[in-house]
Amino acid sequence: MSAVAAESLSFEAVAPYIRGRFGKPYRYEPECESTQLMLHGSGLPEGATAATDHQTGGRGRMGRPWTAPPASSLLVSVMLHPPPERHLPELSLVAALAAAEAIEGATGLTAQIKWPNDVMLNRRKVAGILSELSEGTVIVGIGMNVNQARDALPSDTPTEAGSLRTLTGSTYDRAALLGSLLFRLERIYDGWRHGGLADLYGEIGARDFLRGRRITVDGEAATASQILRDGRLEIATDAHETRAIESGEVLFER
Ligand code: BTN
Numbered sequence: 001m002s003a004v005a006a007e008s009l010s011f012e013a014v015a016p017y018i019r020g021r022f023g024k025p026y027r028y029e030p031e032c033e034s035t036q037l038m039l040h041g042s043g044l045p046e047g048a049t050a051a052t053d054h055q056t057g058g059r060g061r062m063g064r065p066w067t068a069p070p071a072s073s074l075l076v077s078v079m080l081h082p083p084p085e086r087h088l089p090e091l092s093l094v095a096a097l098a099a100a101e102a103i104e105g106a107t108g109l110t111a112q113i114k115w116p117n118d119v120m121l122n123r124r125k126v127a128g129i130l131s132e133l134s135e136g137t138v139i140v141g142i143g144m145n146v147n148q149a150r151d152a153l154p155s156d157t158p159t160e161a162g163s164l165r166t167l168t169g170s171t172y173d174r175a176a177l178l179g180s181l182l183f184r185l186e187r188i189y190d191g192w193r194h195g196g197l198a199d200l201y202g203e204i205g206a207r208d209f210l211r212g213r214r215i216t217v218d219g220e221a222a223t224a225s226q227i228l229r230d231g232r233l234e235i236a237t238d239a240h241e242t243r244a245i246e247s248g249e250v251l252f253e254r
Contacts, residue, residue: 008071009051009174017179022047022078022186031070033057035077036132039139048079049182058143061117061130062249066143069152073163074127074144074178078185081137083193088138089246090231092117092129093204094192095140098185099127100207103144105180107168112209114159115224115233115250119144120209124162142181147171158251201229214253217245224250 007013011028018024024047027038031054038050052075058066068075078095082088099119100111103126112120119127127144145153145163153161165171191199210224210233217235225234225242232244 008053009074009076009178013175014051014178017176017182019179019183020047020186022182022189023049023179025049026051028052030054031056034059034141035075036130036139036141039077039079040132040134042079044079046079046081047186049076051076051178059130059141060128060143064157066128066130067154068143068145068148071174072148072152073146074142074174074181076178076181077139077141078182079137080140080189086193086196087231088131088133089116090192090197091131091138091140091189093197093227093231094188094200095129095131095142095185096127097200097204097207098181098188099129099142099144101184101188101203102177102181103127103164105184106172106177107164107170109168110207112207113204113227114209114252115227116231116247118159118209120159121162121164121167123160124167125157125159126162126164126167140185144177144181146174146177158249197231198229210250210252216251217248224252 027050029052032052033056035050054070060066096113103111114120117129118125130141132139147165148163150166208227211226213224215224222235222237234244236242
């Protein structure tokens with residue numbers, strides 16, 4: 001990956017890196033409220049992608065904001081039309097795996113998945129996934145911290161944030177990184193579409209950040225066992241109960 005920072009995620013900058021059906025059509029705004037809203041109710045086909053260089057109302061999970069200085073990160077949403085038999089919450093893991101692989105391709109470092117939707121590099125959160133259901137379609141939003149300097153990262157997040165730059169000392173071509181992310185997302189999503197999470201489980205399990213860690217789940221103390229083959233997180237609570245959880249806010253001890 002080149003060490004040159006791309007100026008924008010405009011169609012002209014990103015088009016040379018679009019290799020499959022994800023990224024087509026490609027909608028770009030230099031600034032918008034949220035790329036999720038650029039796709040909401042659009043009726044666009046699967047793979048349609050919205051990207052921007054700056055969000056004024058970026059949305060994170062649990063109603064939190066998602067912020068990044070202009071032209072520093074990846075802010076992208078992709079339209080998916082998953083088959084009805086699939087279990088939609090698994091899509092966050094599908095997108096997290098794609099983001100982890102794209103980060104690994106760029107940095108040469110192993111990225112991990114913090115269930116259910118975060119991507120970690122050296123114990124810092126470098127990417128987050130927001131999956132929103134809208135009229136039978138799912139809009140998957142991915143925010144990836146790429147070229148932010150340390151003082152440009154949010155400091156009030158439950159999981160400490162990092163960027164590829166703060167963790168590797170290099171800056172990255174965001175357009176090329178976005179092309180790599182879309183290509184990997186398409187391949188992994190197609191695998192999930194046909195075979196569910198089972199086919200991807202090896203790749204996800206190998207990157208399970210929480211495995212064996214002391215955690216709290218919505219305030220309850222536990223030890224994380226593993227991500228299960230059905231996408232749930234197995235935990236052993238301090239009250240000696242083994243449970244598989246479907247969703248929740250997981251905090252870990254540093
Ligand atoms: C999280 O970790 O809380 C999820 C963050 C998701 C942020 C991305 S940035 C692109 C897309 N547009 C949004 O408003 N949110 C998602």
